[in-house]
Amino acid sequence: MRIERIQPFLVGRSLLVRVYTDEGIVGTGEAGLWAHHPTVYRAVEELSAYYLGKDPTRMEHHFQVVSRNTHFMGSVLSAAMSAMDIAMWDILGKAVNKPVHALLGGKVRDKVRVFANVFGATLDEFAESARQQVAKGFTSLRTTPMFRDFEKETPTKVIKDAVAIVGAIREAVGDEVDLGLEIHRNLTLNQAILLAQELAPYRILYYEDPLPPESIEAIAYIARHVDLPIAAGERSYNLQQFKTWIDSQAVAMVRPNLSLAGGFTQVKKIAALAEAAFVGVFPHLMGSPVNIAAYTQFAAATPNFVLMESFNADTHPLNAIVDRPLTLEGGYITVPEGPGIGLDIDESQLERFPYIEMGIRGNFAADGSVAH
Ligand SMILES: [Mg+2]
Numbered sequence: 179m180r181i182e183r184i185q186p187f188l189v190g191r192s193l194l195v196r197v198y199t200d201e202g203i204v205g206t207g208e209a210g211l212w213a214h215h216p217t218v219y220r221a222v223e224e225l226s227a228y229y230l231g232k233d234p235t236r237m238e239h240h241f242q243v244v245s246r247n248t249h250f251m252g253s254v255l256s257a258a259m260s261a262m263d264i265a266m267w268d269i270l271g272k273a274v275n276k277p278v279h280a281l282l283g284g285k286v287r288d289k290v291r292v293f294a295n296v297f298g299a300t301l302d303e304f305a306e307s308a309r310q311q312v313a314k315g316f317t318s319l320r321t322t323p324m325f326r327d328f329e330k331e332t333p334t335k336v337i338k339d340a341v342a343i344v345g346a347i348r349e350a351v352g353d354e355v356d357l358g359l360e361i362h363r364n365l366t367l368n369q370a371i372l373l374a375q376e377l378a379p380y381r382i383l384y385y386e387d388p389l390p391p392e393s394i395e396a397i398a399y400i401a402r403h404v405d406l407p408i409a410a411g412e413r414s415y416n417l418q419q420f421k422t423w424i425d426s427q428a429v430a431m432v433r434p435n436l437s438l439a440g441g442f443t444q445v446k447k448i449a450a451l452a453e454a455a456f457v458g459v460f461p462h463l464m465g466s467p468v469n470i471a472a473y474t475q476f477a478a479a480t481p482n483f484v485l486m487e488s489f490n491a492d493t494h495p496l497n498a499i500v501d502r503p504l505t506l507e508g509g510y511i512t513v514p515e516g517p518g519i520g521l522d523i524d525e526s527q528l529e530r531f532p533y534i535e536m537g538i539r540g541n542f543a544a545d546g547s548v549a550h
Contacts, residue, residue, distance in 0.1 A: 179203070179273065181234050184226040184262075186219045187525075188533035190496055192466040194523070195222055195261040199234060203272045206523055207264030208469040210437030210462075211257035213536045221258035234266040235273070237443045245416075256415040256438060263441025264472045264519070271518030278472070278519055282446060282479035289510035290477040292488035293318035293358065296347060299326060304343050305350035315508040318356040318383070318485055321347060324364060329541050329549035333366070337373045344380050358384040358409070358485075364550045365389065367396055374404035384409040384431055384460070390550075398428035407431065412462035415439050420448040424455045431458040431484055436473055437465065449480045458484040465489075466496040470504055470511070471519040478513040499527040 183198040193215040197205045209218045245251055271278045279285050294311035296319050298304030308319055323340035359382055370388035385406040389396055391413045401408050407430030411423050415438050423429050434448045449459045463473050463486050470491050477483045491511050497503035502521040505512045514520030543549040
């Protein structure tokens with residue numbers, strides 16, 4: 179089997195890559211550098227010169243050749259290679275009529291646990307949003323405990339409000355529902371420590387991305403000074419970066435993005451590194467039903483998988499482009515048994531969803547400086 183054609187598609191907020199073979203099997207992957215899809219689109223076109231004519235079932239070989247060719251790796255190339263890798267695993271699964279999870283060693287679970295996001299503009303709205311998600315069957319919630327325009331407030335008020343938001347959610351849903359906090363790199367190092375110290379009584383499952391990811395040492399410093407488990411790694415894009423996260427004892431959970439950190443071929447190694455250190459895998463999921471399907475395959479076969487985003491798997495607007503949308507029940511996604519990633523896309527539907535640009539807006543403090 180040979181790769182005959184490679185076509186990227188910008189669809190809604192996603193970048194899909196379709197890989198066509200001379201045997202008529204078509205694989206689909208998705209790239210995860212979601213703020214810069216047009217740049218990755220061009221990278222896919224450039225890398226196609228290598229992949230065309232190659233055997234799509236030699237994923238590891240292709241990763242080694244492309245990533246080590248001139249040693250100019252970065253998130254753009256890694257996202258392009260990740261989409262190619264997912265598409266090639268989809269092709270392999272469809273060629274042998276097996277789901278990807280069967281090719282990764284087989285299912286270690288029958289369904290994949292997902293969390294629901296909790297939002298609000300007031301404490302009552304946060305509480306009501308949390309109650310609604312629990313009523314839908316979710317047992318794991320995540321929130322960013324900050325009000326709109328928090329950047330303009332004093333650090334003292336930001337911390338006070340965050341504690342109040344977490345308290346309101348806990349009061350609304352009780353002490354048995356999981357609650358994780360997504361800080362979105364919004365705090366300074368000292369704020370992250372002060373806030374975490376106040377949140378210790380609220381049974382927080384994880385404290386995600388308190389700081390930007392450039393300094394793993396700084397996040398390891400936070401980890402040594404707080405009593406909350408830290409989750410991080412969604413911007414990291416290779417195996418070596420994840421080794422540093424794990425070795426520095428900064429994280430209780432790593433957040434590899436399957437469509438940024440090297441597809442199934444590399445992220446299964448990241449999961450193994452984490453497994454050896456008793457670190458959980460909490461994959462970072464953005465994107466279309468193609469990515470939800472690929473992540474579900476990965477989660478099904480990964481023993482130290484913890485949790486992932488649901489992204490409204492059953493009602494996602496882009497379910498209109500797939501033949502078998504995923505099903506969501508009681509806070510779990512059912513693992514599909516179809517070949518490859520478990521679904522296929524209808525290219526005739528893609529033009530209904532024009533690309534949505536991200537743009538660059540910035541976030542500013544009260545004095546006009548860039549806040550985060
Ligand atoms: Mg995050």
